[in-house]
Amino acid sequence: MEYVNVFITGGAICLIGQILLDATKLTAPRILVIFVVSGAVLHILGWYEPLVEFGASGATVPLPGFGYSLAKGAMEEAAKSGLLGALTGGVSATAAGIAAAVGFGYLMALIFTPRSIR
Amino acid sequence: MSKAGESEQKKKQKAKEYEAYAKEFTPKPAYVANGIKAFLTGGAICCAAFALQNWLTGSMQLEEKDAKTWVTVTLICTAQLLTGFGLFDSIAKFAGAGCIVPITGFANAMVSPAIEYKKEGPVLGVGAKLFSVAGPVLVCGIFVSIIAGIIQLFR
Numbered sequence: 001m002e003y004v005n006v007f008i009t010g011g012a013i014c015l016i017g018q019i020l021l022d023a024t025k026l027t028a029p030r031i032l033v034i035f036v037v038s039g040a041v042l043h044i045l046g047w048y049e050p051l052v053e054f055g056a057s058g059a060t061v062p063l064p065g066f067g068y069s070l071a072k073g074a075m076e077e078a079a080k081s082g083l084l085g086a087l088t089g090g091v092s093a094t095a096a097g098i099a100a101a102v103g104f105g106y107l108m109a110l111i112f113t114p115r116s117i118r
Numbered sequence: 119m120s121k122a123g124e125s126e127q128k129k130k131q132k133a134k135e136y137e138a139y140a141k142e143f144t145p146k147p148a149y150v151a152n153g154i155k156a157f158l159t160g161g162a163i164c165c166a167a168f169a170l171q172n173w174l175t176g177s178m179q180l181e182e183k184d185a186k187t188w189v190t191v192t193l194i195c196t197a198q199l200l201t202g203f204g205l206f207d208s209i210a211k212f213a214g215a216g217c218i219v220p221i222t223g224f225a226n227a228m229v230s231p232a233i234e235y236k237k238e239g240p241v242l243g244v245g246a247k248l249f250s251v252a253g254p255v256l257v258c259g260i261f262v263s264i265i266a267g268i269i270q271l272f273r
Contacts, residue, residue, distance in 0.1 A: 002168070003165050003168060003169075006161070006164050006165050006168045007161035007162070007164065007165050008161065009164070010160045010161045010163065010164025010165070010220070011156075011157035011158065011160045011161030011164075011216075012157070013160065013219060014156045014157060014159065014160025014161070014215050014216045014219045014220070015153050015156050015157045015160070015215070016215075016219075017156065017160075017214075017215030017218060017219035018152050018153050018155075018156035018157075018214050018215035018216070019149075019153065020215075021152075021214060021215050021218075022147040022149055022152055022153075023147075023149070028218055028223070028227070028251075029227065029251045029254060029255075031215075031218070031219075032218075032223065032224060032227065032251065032255050033254050033255050033258050035219060036255050036258060036259040036262075037258050037259065037262050040259060040262040040263060040266060041262065043266065044262075044265075044266050044269055055164075056168055056171075057164045057165070057167040057168035057171060057189070058161070058164040058165075058168070060186065061163065061164045061167045061189075061190075061193065061220050061221055062160065062164070062219045062220050062221070063219055063220070063221065063223070063224060063255075065221070066221060066224070066259065067259055067262065067263075070259050070260065070262070070263035070266075071262065071263050071266035073263065074263040074264060074266045074267035074270070075266050075267055075269075075270040077267065078266075078267035078268070078270040078271050079270055082271065083267075083268070083271065085267060086264055086266075086267025086268050086270065086271060087264060087267065089263070089267055090259075090260055090263025090264065090266070090267065091260060091263075096187045096190065096191055097187070097190045097191060097194060097221070098256070100190075100191040100194050100195060101194045101198070101224070101225050101228055101252070102228075102248065104194065104195045104198055105194075105198050105225065105228045105229045105232065105248055106232070106244060106245070106248060108198045108199065108201065108202040108229050108232075108233075109202075109229050109232035109233050109236065109244045109248065110236075110240065110244060111202060112201075112202035112203070112204075112233055113233070113236065114233050114234050114236065115204040
């Protein structure tokens with residue numbers, strides 16, 4: 001049953017992205033930015049946490065989940081150690097993902113050569 | 119003067135006519151089919167992530183927080199590997215937002231331009247282009263996170 005919730009939540013967020021892609025002139029990078037920022041803003045408003053409780057990975061794996069992690073980390077650290085926490089919290093909560101993406105991505109780009117869509 | 123204005127207007131009208139004419143031949147996006155594909159792929163990726171997370175917390179006895187981080191790292195690396203092999207674009211052709219909106223799309227958006235601009239060298243080619251899409255996402259995301267932290271200070 002949990003998997004159904006995950007599927008529905010994740011699918012619905014992607015469906016919104018697809019509608020934005022098809023119905024508006026927004027390009028993919030802009031949509032990525034919109035999703036990350038909206039995830040963070042929704043968490044500030046306290047509306048994303050219930051979605052994570054309902055959909056688990058379905059809400060954390062799509063990009064709004066990345067924004068949610070950033071905002072959540074910053075808010076938790078700010079509550080603990082004040083202004084310095086507000087600065088460190090967001091990046092340290094997502095550090096593993098960012099570092100993996102940069103490190104592994106750099107490696108991949110050095111190894112592989114450009115190729116056309118098959 | 120009036121003649122110039124007239125021809126200008128004629129030009130504009132012609133452009134409008136052409137636009138309407140071209141629109142007849144532009145295929146409309148298959149909203150429903152694309153939506154279903156995005157929904158199914160997105161849901162499937164999230165379910166795979168959830169299954170991996172459950173396996174890590176269950177069989178591997180990791181804490182939930184660590185398991186979630188490993189899942190994110192795995193998704194990113196898988197997407198980047200597929201991008202390297204040129205398979206991600208083939209999947210994205212079918213799935214659309216279904217694989218762009220999950221964290222896999224972010225990972226792909228880093229490697230894809232980096233490979234494309236490889237000829238410009240390992241520093242200004244790969245190094246810089248790795249952030250052509252990730253840069254704006256990180257800038258906006260981190261900016262909002264700082265605001266979130268500051269808001270928390272006043273709560």
